[in-house]
Structures are given as C-alpha cells and as structure tokens.
Amino acid sequence: MTVPTPAATPVLRTVGLGKTYHDFWGRPRVQALAGLDLEVAPGEVFGLLGPNGSGKTTTIKLLLGLLSPTKGEAFVFGRDPGDQDAKRRIGYLPEETYLYRFLDAEETLAFFGRLFGLPSALIKSRTDELIKLVGLDHARKRRLGEYSKGMARRLGLAQTLINDPALVILDEPTSGLDPIGSAEVKDLIIRLKQAGKTVLLCSHLLADVEDVCDRIAILHQGVLRELGPVDALLRADDRIQVELKGPNAEQLAAIRNAAGSSLVSVAPPRERLESHFRRIITEAKGGGSKP
Template sequence: MDNDTTIKTENLSKAYRSFWGRKKILALDKLNIDIKKGEIFGLLGPNGSGKTTTLKLLLGLIFPTEGRALVLGKTTNDVDVKNRIGFLPEESCFYRFLNADEILDFYGQLFKISRKERKARIDRLIEQVGLGLARKRPLRQYSKGMLRRIGIAQALINDPDLIILDEPTSGLDPIGTRETKDIILALKERRKTVLLCSHLLSDVQDICDRVAILDKGKLQISGTIDELLSSKDVVEVLIRNLSDEAISEVETFIKERHGEVISVKNSSDTLEGLFLKIYAANINNSKTDV
C-alpha cells in the first residue's frame, strides 16, 4: 500500500450467518477498491447492496469472513488508527439525555483532546453546523436534521484525515444539504479523504471525485464521475441570449456538418438551486430591513 492510498480492500467479503452457523446472506462479495488521499469517494447502490456493510468493515465494527481491508495503512482492528478517522453513522445515535456541548465533549475526551482545545473545537464545529442556538438543548428534543448536524460535528471533532459518512444529507433540508456539501468540499481542500455513502445521486455527483456502484454485495463499476457519465459522441452547448432565428441557423449549420441535434430547449434550474436562491434573497431582504 503506497503512501497516497488511504483505503485499500482486497477481496473483502462478509457473509452473515444464521444462529446455527449456516451462511445466510452474502452481504459483500470480494470487494476491491482503492481510495486515494484527498479524494471524495462515493459508494452508491440500492438498499441491501452492501454499502453500510463495507463501512462497518472498514471501521472494525464487524469482521470480514474473507479478504482484508487496510485503512490509513493499518488493519481495521488497530485502535490507534481510529485517532485519524471520523465517522457519521447512518442514523445519528447518541446519548439523547446529553446536549450538543456535552456529546461533543464526551467524544472529544475519548480522543484525549485537551480541555482547552476541546472547547475551541466544539465552539467552532457547533457554529459550522449551525446549532449555535440549540447547543444547550438535550438531543432528545432535536429534529432529525439537527441530529444529522451534530453527527457531522462529532465526526469532525478529532480533525480526522479520513472521514466516513453514511448518508450525510439524509434528513437535512436543502440549506443543510448545501452546507454539508460545502463542509465536505472544504475538507477536500485541506487534503482530507472523504468516503461517503448516499442514495441521493445528485449529491454524490455534485461533490465526488470517484464513485463505486455496488449491487447485491458486488462491485458493478467504479471510476471518476466524468469517466462514468460522459458520452464522447454527444456535445452539450449552453448559450445565453440567442434569438430563435439564430438558433435555427445554428441547427442548420450543425446538419450541414452531418451532426444530429438531439434536443433544443430552454435551460431550467434544479429545485435545490431555486430554493437556495429564494433563501438567499430572503436573507438579503431581512438585512436591508434591519
């Protein structure tokens, strides 16, 4: 394993067994992936495809039946390597009787971070995930989105080199989703490696450098977004302020060159984009009112 590789799996397999030891289901079948330092890697697949099983194997929560995984150059049973890993589980499960400050302090203490440093990090992370006003409320009063936010904060408390996120944007509103994506991109800028699982393909497409698609425990395909999605024989041109006549002329020009125009239509925004524009406009208005 070279220095540039953060995660490497070799024939990683996991079979769940019944009470009597019989093989019940093969959750992961000979997975081989290689994740480089500083990249955002997306793990995609339908329910039961083996995404979460892969993450649990990488974190040493469960043990492989075959093959092995190296994380930051160490096996998954190595406790020291966990000092450099941050993990956001699929469901944000914490002690619900604690508040945001207390839960981050608890996890910070497990990393043996000094009191002063812990306090500084907690303040910064709570602001970063937008929980400043709710930091003293017990987690049992939090909404699902707020729990996701505190989950992201706890995953970053140790300033990890590898961040493993299971469905990071699940339950978040579009603003929260955007903020989370921004956090992930900021981590990439700091040469941190991010491995994320998501059902939300648009999120993955927005931020991931490379993706792997799993189905029934098997790796179906992997590569960069461009490699997987680009069609070499189809070109997309986005033009602003062009009259209908000019458009007809462009079409004619293309046909003369033996090209085929597949569709000509007005460009449309995504719903997420529209939502964010309205939100930004409201913030500006309220500032003007003040």
C-alpha cells in the same frame, strides 16, 4: 477538479473483501459483500453508491472494524481496521444519528473529544468552532432529546469532525436534512477536500454524490459494478452540448441547419431545483419581497 490518483499510498484499501452473515447455527444467511477490491487515495472524495441492501454500510462497518470480514482484507492507513491509532484519524457519521439523548450539544462533543484523548482546552475550542459550523449555536445547551432529526444530524456531523480527522466516513450524511442543510453538507465536503482530507461518502442520493465526488464505486447486491472518476463515467462521448448566451432566432436557425438530422434538442437550460430552492430561501432570509 483535480482527481488524485489511487497510485499514492491509499488511505483505504480492500482486497477481495467479503462478508456473509450467518444464522444462529452458523449457516450462511446472506452475502452482503462479495470480494470488493477498492483503493481510496489521500485527499480524494470517494462515493460509494448503491440501492438499499447493496453492501455500502457493511463495507463501512468492515473498514471501521465493527464487523469481521468472512473473506479478504481491509486496510485503513495501511493498518488493520481495528487498530486504535488508525481510528484516531477517522471521523465517522453513521447512517442514523446515534447519540445520547440526555446530553446537550456541548457535552456530546466534549464526550467524543475525550474518547480521542484530546486536551480539555482543545475540546472547548473545537466544540465552539464545530457548533457554529453546523449552525447549532442557539441550541448548544439543549438536550438532544429535544432536538429535531435535522438538528441531531447536524450535531452528528460535528462529532465526526471533533478530532480533525484525516479520513471522514459519511454514511448518508444528508439523511434527515432539509435542502439547505443538505447543500451545507455538500459545501462542507468540498471544504474538507480543500483542506486535504479524504472523504468516503456513502449515499443513494445520486445528485449529492455527483456534486462532490472525485470517484465513485457502484455496488449492487454486494458486488462492485462500476468504479471510476465521476466525470469519465458520466461523460456521453457521442453527444455535444452547446450553450449560447442570449441567442437570437437567426443563430438558432443556423445551428439547426448545420446540425441537420443529428440535432437532438434546442431548449433553454433549466436551473436545478436545488439551486433554485436555495436562492428562494436565501432571498427570504435576506428580507426579500417575494411572499
């Protein structure tokens, strides 16, 4: 995986960005973010990690101009976060699906398309394309009030892409989705990257982030704790993993002897639960013989 360098003109940039929430009397109540310095390059999939209350969503809201920083600055496409032209190039999926329950899928996408000033014909074609992409073709005329949480999440994802954004901000995109849906979202993120889009992924599901992100930042209590490429951060330089295809007992014995006391473990690799689950469901959908 090629990791774009942040040296290119950044899509997102924060300089000492901080946010402190105040109470009614203006007294500081909680510091949500303390001096965040960050750059995200074009075409990069950037993960923002952290436990609940670490400042991830606050960072996103600051980048979208929904909150005003109490210190520092943020730039989106080199502009102020409130800039309407910058917003025109952003797709945003909030942490929870905030959509109108009285609209159906088509009307929802058409409404958001109109907010971007897209022509009617383009809205129609994008709507058809996105509804199919998120697997809601069978429910396109149903009102959202009748949707399950996962279906609403899928539609939320579709509205994120209605304007074919250059920057996609996803806040916990797999929240409420089943494992298949989560895997599809991850596939989608990879496809977005292949299409040259920049993705800011905010999640506390580490496996999701690890699978798709080029670089990550880890926040804790509003402070940036770590920043860098995923591969570099997770590589354990003091260990080597050797995988053999169909080894026999002699080969394993030879390895044990050669490694001596530095050997940590010799065991068959485990399939990841997610890929196992996907395989079972795919087989079941294909009319497999397993019960």
